[in-house]
Amino acid sequence: MEARRIAVDIVAGALKRAQTLDAALDSEHGHPDLARLDARDRAFVKVLAAETLRRHGQIDLAIKRFLEKPLPKSAAMVNTILSVGACQILFLDVPPHAAVDTAVSLAAADRAGRHFRGVVNAVLRRIDGARDDLRAMPDPGRLNTPGWLADRWTAAYGAEVAGAIMAAHLEEPPxxxxxxxxxxxxxxxxxxxxxxxxxxxxxxxxxxxxxxxxxxxxxWVQDVAAALPAKLLGNVQGLRVVDLCAAPGGKTAQLAAAGATVTAVDRSAARMKRLEANLARLGLAARTVVADAAEWQPDEPFDAVLLDAPCAATGTLRRHPDIAWIRRASEIGRLADLQRRLLRRAVDIVKPGGTIVYATCSLEPEECEAGVDALIDAGAPVERVPVGAGEIFGLDQCLSPAGDLRTLPAHTPVPGRDPSDRDPRGGMDGFYAARLVRT
Incomplete structure (x- = not known):
C-alpha cells in the first residue's frame, strides 16, 4: 500500500500544486518516502503516477460517470485516490480487488477521506464492471488532452496531425x-x-x-529528437561553442564528445551540479557558468551558439504527461518574451560568420518559428540557413516549409514514413530548431 500512497501524493502534487513528476521522483530532492522503497516499488510508483496523469481525462470521465454527486473540496484527496485506483483497474495489469482494497484503505487513512470509504469502494467496483466500455471510449487522445492545447494544435497543424499528436502521447515512450x-x-x-x-x-x-x-x-539518456539540434552546428571539432540554458547537459555532452571547446551556461546552480556530474560520468569536459543566459556577457564572442531555450515543453508529453495539466495558456506569451531576449543575446555573443542553433521542445508556434521570424524581421544581423534532409538522416518529414527542423510526437525516426503509419519502434519528442548565421 505504501507505493500506492506515494503515487497518490505525487499525482496530487502535479494536479493541485503544479509539481512536476521529475521533481517528485528525484532521487535526492523528491518525495521523502521514495528512498524507503525497493527498486521494484519505486518503478511501480513511477509507472502508476505517470499513467494516471497520461490518462487523466479518461479517468476523470469514468469517475464522474459513477459518482452520484461531486465530492466536497475538503475531500480533494479522495478524488486523487479514486484516480489512482481507476488507473490500475483500467490501464495497468493490477488485480481489481487489490486496486479497490488499497484505495479504500488509503481513503480510511485520510482525515476527510474516511467518511467516503463506501463511495470509493462503490465507484471503483462500478468502474471495474464497465472496464471494457470505459477503455473503448472514442478518441482517447482528445479525451486526455486539455482543451486549450487541443485547440492550439488543431489551429497550428490541422485536425488530422493534431489528432495523431494526441494519440502518440498515450503511448509509453521507449x-x-x-x-x-x-x-x-x-x-x-x-x-x-x-x-x-x-x-x-x-x-x-x-x-x-x-x-x-x-x-x-x-x-547518456537523450530522446532521438533532442539529439538532432546539436548536429545542425555541423563539424564543431576545435570550435569554441557555448551551450545556453545547458542543464541537464545532453547537448553539452554531444558537443564535447564531438571535439568542441564547450562553455555551458545555466541559471540554476542545482541543475548545473547535475550537468557536471553527468559530464564526470561520461569523462567529458566543459567550462560551466552559473548565470542568467539573457544577461551573461562572455569575454569574447564564440564560434557557435546552441540555445535550447526554456519553453512550455509541450513537445515532451510522451515522457512528461504531467506537463499537460501543469501548463496554462497564459504562460506561452511570457515564455516567448524570454526566448526572444535569449535569441538577441545569442546574436550578441557569436562571431560574424558564426552559427546559432535555436531550439525548443515545444509544439507552440509562438515559441518556435515566430520568435525566429520576429528576430529577422526586426533587422537582426542574421540569416536563416535551411536544414537539409541529409543533415537529419533523411527525415524529410521533419522539415518545415522554411527549412527549419520540426519533429512531432506523431513522427517516427525512420526516413520516408507517414505520421499516420505508426512504427513499432515508437515516435519522438516534439522539437523545433532553426539555424542562423550572423552576417
Whole structure:
C-alpha cells in the first residue's frame, strides 16, 4: 500500500500544486518516502503516477460517470485516490480487488477521506464492471488532452496531425540513448535497436543505472529528437561553442564528445551540479557558468551558439504527461518574451560568420518559428540557413516549409514514413530548431 500512497501524493502534487513528476521522483530532492522503497516499488510508483496523469481525462470521465454527486473540496484527496485506483483497474495489469482494497484503505487513512470509504469502494467496483466500455471510449487522445492545447494544435497543424499528436502521447515512450560510438554494437549489447540517426532505442529497459555502459560513460539518456539540434552546428571539432540554458547537459555532452571547446551556461546552480556530474560520468569536459543566459556577457564572442531555450515543453508529453495539466495558456506569451531576449543575446555573443542553433521542445508556434521570424524581421544581423534532409538522416518529414527542423510526437525516426503509419519502434519528442548565421 505504501507505493500506492506515494503515487497518490505525487499525482496530487502535479494536479493541485503544479509539481512536476521529475521533481517528485528525484532521487535526492523528491518525495521523502521514495528512498524507503525497493527498486521494484519505486518503478511501480513511477509507472502508476505517470499513467494516471497520461490518462487523466479518461479517468476523470469514468469517475464522474459513477459518482452520484461531486465530492466536497475538503475531500480533494479522495478524488486523487479514486484516480489512482481507476488507473490500475483500467490501464495497468493490477488485480481489481487489490486496486479497490488499497484505495479504500488509503481513503480510511485520510482525515476527510474516511467518511467516503463506501463511495470509493462503490465507484471503483462500478468502474471495474464497465472496464471494457470505459477503455473503448472514442478518441482517447482528445479525451486526455486539455482543451486549450487541443485547440492550439488543431489551429497550428490541422485536425488530422493534431489528432495523431494526441494519440502518440498515450503511448509509453521507449528509452533513447546517445552513444559515444558504435551504436550498432551497443544496440546488440543492450538488446535494443540502432535508429538511422545513431540513437540506440530500448524498450522495457528498467533501471538505467544498471545497464551495461552506464558506469563507463559509454552513453547518456537523450530522446532521438533532442539529439538532432546539436548536429545542425555541423563539424564543431576545435570550435569554441557555448551551450545556453545547458542543464541537464545532453547537448553539452554531444558537443564535447564531438571535439568542441564547450562553455555551458545555466541559471540554476542545482541543475548545473547535475550537468557536471553527468559530464564526470561520461569523462567529458566543459567550462560551466552559473548565470542568467539573457544577461551573461562572455569575454569574447564564440564560434557557435546552441540555445535550447526554456519553453512550455509541450513537445515532451510522451515522457512528461504531467506537463499537460501543469501548463496554462497564459504562460506561452511570457515564455516567448524570454526566448526572444535569449535569441538577441545569442546574436550578441557569436562571431560574424558564426552559427546559432535555436531550439525548443515545444509544439507552440509562438515559441518556435515566430520568435525566429520576429528576430529577422526586426533587422537582426542574421540569416536563416535551411536544414537539409541529409543533415537529419533523411527525415524529410521533419522539415518545415522554411527549412527549419520540426519533429512531432506523431513522427517516427525512420526516413520516408507517414505520421499516420505508426512504427513499432515508437515516435519522438516534439522539437523545433532553426539555424542562423550572423552576417
Amino acid at each position: 528509452l533513447d540513448l546517445t552513444v559515444r560510438s558504435e551504436p550498432e554494437v551497443w544496440a546488440q549489447r543492450l538488446g535494443g535497436t540502432a535508429l538511422p540517426t545513431g540513437t540506440v532505442r530500448l524498450t522495457g529497459a528498467g533501471d538505467v543505472t544498471r545497464l551495461a555502459g552506464f558506469e563507463d560513460g559509454a552513453w
